[in-house]
Amino acid sequence: MTTANSPSVYYDALVIGAGHNGLTCACYLAKAGLRVLVLEDYISIGGMTLTEEITLPGFKSDVHAFGYSLATLSPVPDELDLKTHGFELIHPEVSLSHLFPNNHGHISMYKSMEKTLDSIRKYSDRDAGSWKKMFDEYLTDRDLIVSMLNTPPVNQGDTKSTSMENDTKFEALELAGDKYRRQTQSMRSWCNENFESDEVKAMFGSFAPFVGLSPDDAGGGELCYLFSSIIQDGGNNVVKGGFVNLPIALANYLQSKGGQIMTSSRVKKIILENSRAVGVELINGKVIGTRKLISSSTDPSTLILNLIGEEYVDSHLASCIKRMEWGDAIFGIYLALNGPLEYKSGQEILSKSAQVHISEAGS
Numbered sequence: 001m002t003t004a005n006s007p008s009v010y011y012d013a014l015v016i017g018a019g020h021n022g023l024t025c026a027c028y029l030a031k032a033g034l035r036v037l038v039l040e041d042y043i044s045i046g047g048m049t050l051t052e053e054i055t056l057p058g059f060k061s062d063v064h065a066f067g068y069s070l071a072t073l074s075p076v077p078d079e080l081d082l083k084t085h086g087f088e089l090i091h092p093e094v095s096l097s098h099l100f101p102n103n104h105g106h107i108s109m110y111k112s113m114e115k116t117l118d119s120i121r122k123y124s125d126r127d128a129g130s131w132k133k134m135f136d137e138y139l140t141d142r143d144l145i146v147s148m149l150n151t152p153p154v155n156q157g158d159t160k161s162t163s164m165e166n167d168t169k170f171e172a173l174e175l176a177g178d179k180y181r182r183q184t185q186s187m188r189s190w191c192n193e194n195f196e197s198d199e200v201k202a203m204f205g206s207f208a209p210f211v212g213l214s215p216d217d218a219g220g221g222e223l224c225y226l227f228s229s230i231i232q233d234g235g236n237n238v239v240k241g242g243f244v245n246l247p248i249a250l251a252n253y254l255q256s257k258g259g260q261i262m263t264s265s266r267v268k269k270i271i272l273e274n275s276r277a278v279g280v281e282l283i284n285g286k287v288i289g290t291r292k293l294i295s296s297s298t299d300p301s302t303l304i305l306n307l308i309g310e311e312y313v314d315s316h317l318a319s320c321i322k323r324m325e326w327g328d329a330i331f332g333i334y335l336a337l338n339g340p341l342e343y344k345s346g347q348e349i350l351s352k353s354a355q356v357h358i359s360e361a362g363s
């Protein structure tokens with residue numbers, strides 16, 4: 001496919017999307033010496049890690065994501081020296097609390113495992129033992145889990161395409177029957193199997209709806225286990241000044257390496273020549289060329305069906321993309337408060353919690 005317009009300018013690499021993943025990719029490309037341009041549709045960078053004054057001036061809200069729980073497991077902040085580019089993490093002492101209405105108390109997850117267990121014991125000794133056992137299991141698998149989070153996913157249809165080392169690790173995990181079962185288990189089933197107290201089930205189970213899974217969706221059990229373990233392990237870290245300070249630090253790093261970012265620049269299509277991506281066309285008609293590569297952090301459906309065009313990709317890939325199911329929507333309420341929230345019980349602990357969930361137990 002060619003366009004009537006020729007590129008007015010060329011870069012080594014174009015990155016579509018200035019969320020934190022697109023920017024991270026751009027930083028590593030710039031670090032490797034490439035001349036990089038990031039193109040972002042929105043008026044500012046950040047994607048789903050935006051922080052904006054959406055209520056009143058001076059009140060900053062993290063519009064989507066707020067907790068950077070994976071920060072301590074990712075090599076990125078250190079490798080890109082983000083501290084010197086304005087990135088700072090806060091490590092709240094209490095990672096998460098679940099509050100039960102009508103004076104039914106609360107359970108909290110602390111950075112200290114002993115304190116978390118004490119909090120669970122208020123509701124069930126047995127459940128404290130279950131959590132200790134599960135967390136010990138996580139610690140045994142920790143290196144493997146972290147390496148899987150930080151390496152490309154294994155292509156299960158073509159094991160030769162990945163390193164033998166990764167395949168062996170993956171099989172070691174997958175062959176353990178209980179672990180494999182948990183990957184397909186729903187949140188409700190996992191909670192009922194592992195805990196007896198409705199309050200404890202509510203705290204651990206809340207990680208599934210937190211990311212848009214219903215209690216009976218497949219995979220919720222694994223998600224609750226991993227989310228709780230990672231937060232127990234590394235804390236529920238918050239980016240000082242708002243999550244947007246992560247993409248801002250990445251942008252600072254990128255610019256220090258000569259990379260550029262253009263906001264309010266929606267990519268309309270990727271231009272192909274002889275099946276090779278050679279540039280992009282923006283909605284304003286501007287054409288930008290690339291000498292080496294284009295990387296996109298849009299969702300796969302936008303990339304394949306809109307930006308490239310299904311006629312240019314394998315028909316099986318296009319049909320797989322079309323059957324992709326979008327998750328349920330969630331809604332948020334943003335408030336400008338005239339002071340910290342006051343809780344009728346547990347004020348001291350709840351006011352120190354990075355995150356407070358509220359629900360009836362057993363609901």
Ligand SMILES: Cc1cc2nc3c(=O)[nH]c(=O)nc-3n(C[C@H](O)[C@H](O)[C@H](O)COP(=O)(O)OP(=O)(O)OC[C@H]3O[C@@H](n4cnc5c(N)ncnc54)[C@H](O)[C@@H]3O)c2cc1C
Nearest residue numbers: 017019020021022040041047048064065066067266267298
């Ligand atoms: C409500 C909510 C809460 C969340 N909470 C957390 C949390 O607490 N902790 C956590 O770790 N994760 C959380 N997440 C998930 C996390 O925010 C995302 O996984 C992450 O931000 C994705 O980053 P990304 O860079 O891959 O994509 P995005 O942040 O989506 O960035 C993609 C960018 O591409 C741009 N774009 C799209 N199409 C085009 C185009 N055609 N041309 C140019 N630009 C384009 C978009 O405008 C966007 O800026 C949450 C997500 C949501 C929705």
